[in-house]
Amino acid sequence: MKITRISTQKKNTERFNIYVERDGKEEYAFAVDADILIKYNLQRDRELDDDFVKEVLTAEERQKAYRLALNHLSYRMRATSEVRKHLLEKEMPEEAVEHAINRLTEQKYLNDEQFAAAYVATKKATTPHGPGRIRRDLEALEVPKPLIEEALRQFTSDEELEKALKFLRQKQKELQRRSVRELTQKLQQTLMQRGFTKEVSAEALRIAFEEVDQDEGLDAAVYQARRYYSKYRNAEAFEREQKTKQALVRKGFPYSLAAEAIEQVKMEEDE
Structure with missing residues (x-):
């Protein structure tokens, strides 16, 4: 084969179509990146053999994978696995993918240590995790x-506790409407799902409930009492009061607090 013509692609001026003469006729052979064109000195009238073409096409696949990876990295830092997955999804050959990964790692465009440190810093600053x-x-x-583990060293135990408390303080309205016992298990489970340790979750809950004073505890009981007293409005007075009290106790309110809340609701109803 002999190169008869080289043309620039219309949609990408950094890529070139290579045409060759075969059996006396010109035909399209392959396309290459500008860097590959220069590296392999591809020019008109150059003779090509199969081994040389195979080498050029291998280099072209590697270059394509490299450029795809660079474009993927241009939006944000990424883990090595993310780049590898992206290239494989683009149906790049595994050999070209690994070559691109190694090249980017050598050039420090890919660095899992730096990625992990930046990821932890970002999530610590912007999420409740x-x-x-x-x-x-x-x-x-x-x-x-x-x-x-090295990246997570920047997340101190004090910062973890403060972040857990921040989340709980955002639940202030819920803390004011439910009993300590009812909420403790639910909120501790939520905190642990968000990545806080069992010990930190328990300590954050202890502090948060201390911040909810006795008046707010009564407010929560009254809030629930109104709901149940209304629910049982068709029952006899004594039965209505007893069912409401039982419901409040099941929700974790102390008996004395439940009784006080019901008395307040009864007074509201009499007004």
Whole structure:
């Protein structure tokens, strides 16, 4: 084969179509990136053999994978596994993918250590997640465990507690409408799902409930009493009061607080 013509692609001026003469006729052979065109000195009238063409096409696949990866990285930092997955989804050959990964790693465009540190810093500043959730996310991105643990060192125990408390304080209205016993298990489970340790979750709950004073505890009981007293409005007076009181106790309110709340609701109804 001999190159008869080289033309620039209309949609991408950095790529070139190579035409060759075969059996006395000109035909399209392949397309290459500008860097490959220069590297292999592809020009008109150059003779090509099969081994040389195979080498050029291998280099072209590697270059294409590299450029796809660079474009993927241009939007934000990414873990190595994210880039590999992206290239495979673009149906790039595995050899070209690994070559691109190695090249980007050598050039420090890919660095899982830096990625993990930046990921932890961002999630710590912008999300209500604790270190456990962030660890799970990084593990899902196949970041090596030693790099994950090193990155999580920036998440101190005091910061973890403060973040858990911030989440609970956002639930202030809920804390004012339900009993401590009813909410404790639910909120502790929620905190642990968000990546906070069991110990930190328990301590945050203790502090948060201390911040809810006795008056707010009565407000929560009254709020629930109104609901149940209305629910049982068709019952006899004594039965209505007893059913309401039982419902409040089941929700975790102390008996004395339930009784006080019911008396307040009865007074409201009499007014």
